[in-house]
Amino acid sequence: MALNPPSNRLWWKEPIHGIELAWIIIAFLWGLFMFFFMIAWHFIGDQNLSTETYRLQPEAFVEKVEAFAEEYQLMDENGEPVEIDGVPVISPPAGGDVYMLGRLWEWWPILELKKDQSYRFHLSSADWQHGFSLQPVNINLSVHPGLEHVLTLTPTETGDYGIVCNEYCGIGHHNMSGLIRVIE
The missing domain is CATH 2.60.40.420 (Cupredoxins -  blue copper proteins)
Incomplete structure (x- = not known):
């Protein structure tokens, strides 16, 4: 039990602060960048061994x-x-x-x-x-x-x-x- 429980227990309905939103966007964009570059590195990375x-x-x-x-x-x-x-x-x-x-x-x-x-x-x-x-x-x-x-x-x-x-x-x-x- 919390000392001061929140008045609204639905935390996902609370507004997102601007800095939190910025970090969520940065993390999402970085994830997309890494996903697509994993594919690109396969072709341009010269790091794949022969199959x-x-x-x-x-x-x-x-x-x-x-x-x-x-x-x-x-x-x-x-x-x-x-x-x-x-x-x-x-x-x-x-x-x-x-x-x-x-x-x-x-x-x-x-x-x-x-x-x-x-x-x-x-x-x-x-x-x-x-x-x-x-x-x-x-x-x-x-x-x-x-x-x-x-x-x-x-x-x-x-x-x-x-x-x-x-x-x-x-x-x-x-x-x-x-x-x-x-x-x-």
Whole structure:
């Protein structure tokens, strides 16, 4: 019970103050602006990834990735394969196809790409649904077994880029990561 209840309990019939009306109009117009620009950004934003996706057997994709890794394995000056924590580092030719496999609990292999060169990324999962979130850039995909997702990426800055799984995939999910290195 209020200390001083309003004399008219029908609050929606009370007159609207000018400042309240102004804020309601501003909020409504901003909502319309954002609604229509969501559509516009789809076409003019250059932020939409390719929707190129193919069905395949997970085992067939695993074979593709392993053949890709074997063909483009980076070697050190002694002719030994370069690995980071037991994961091979792959250096594909600039402008070529790149294959990455999501599986419990890693993105495999590690890629070494050249700056300002475009690559066609082929992503799939061997087992569960995984997330491919490329950090710190804003690329985020859900990767499913049985589907090969293809997108074109052009790294514009050198450095190490982490890949994080952002789809819960089991007990080791918090450790699932990968790496892309971009060099000159």
